[in-house]
Amino acid sequence: DSGVTQTPKHLITATGQRVTLRCSPRSGDLSVYWYQQSLDQGLQFLIQYYNGEERAKGNILERFSAQQFPDLHSELNLSSLELGDSALYFCASSSTGGAGQPQHFGDGTRLSIL
Amino acid sequence: DAKTTQPPSMDCAEGRAANLPCNHSTISGNEYVYWYRQIHSQGPQYIIHGLKNNETNEMASLIITEDRKSSTLILPHATLRDTAVYYCIVRVFSGSARQLTFGSGTQLTVLP
Numbered sequence: 001d002s003g004v005t006q007t008p009k010h011l012i013t014a015t016g017q018r019v020t021l022r023c024s025p026r027s028g029d030l031s032v033y034w035y036q037q038s039l040d041q042g043l044q045f046l047i048q049y050y051n052g053e054e055r056a057k058g059n060i061l062e063r064f065s066a067q068q069f070p071d072l073h074s075e076l077n078l079s080s081l082e083l084g085d086s087a088l089y090f091c092a093s094s095s096t097g098g099a100g101q102p103q104h105f106g107d108g109t110r111l112s113i114l
Numbered sequence: 115d116a117k118t119t120q121p122p123s124m125d126c127a128e129g130r131a132a133n134l135p136c137n138h139s140t141i142s143g144n145e146y147v148y149w150y151r152q153i154h155s156q157g158p159q160y161i162i163h164g165l166k167n168n169e170t171n172e173m174a175s176l177i178i179t180e181d182r183k184s185s186t187l188i189l190p191h192a193t194l195r196d197t198a199v200y201y202c203i204v205r206v207f208s209g210s211a212r213q214l215t216f217g218s219g220t221q222l223t224v225l226p
Binding site: 002033035043044048090104105108 | 218
């Protein structure tokens, strides 16, 4: 158990819809990262937050947004969903935003777009 | 971040040591070597990381060559539960926060 909690575990929805994925980092961790894993792309970094502020951005689509709340949990919002958004979405956390700290991953949310 | 090269797949007999190689010939002096594994679509699991010295923890050992251009992850007594994709990642340890860049990894299959 990594200590990172993601909900829901599975999500099935239709094209054009909007969903919210939630992540609770390990106790004491200030930094949260979001990754997407699809069959043809592997694990891709989306975005990072550190203590409530956006720290780094990867290949995140404009239809996607995220935020980190004062209690340090984070949410990833996906809107105008397309079939290609079907993927596993992982959240990771680390104690600081520093590159030396290992990231610990949750078990992910499997998103299926019908 | 420096690129890494790993064999796409390896087999290992249960109970034997599994030695997973990684080439990172363009590594810089301020970059760590990290190892993660992913078991069948579960979240990636952190295994170990190191800078220049060999490292050991309860899961594995990490051997880094003196020139730091390659490393080997050693699972001393592989079990069937160690079957997974193993990722070697190189990442800077100073400066602003950096994400992990995952490559294709090595599919390790532990055989009974």
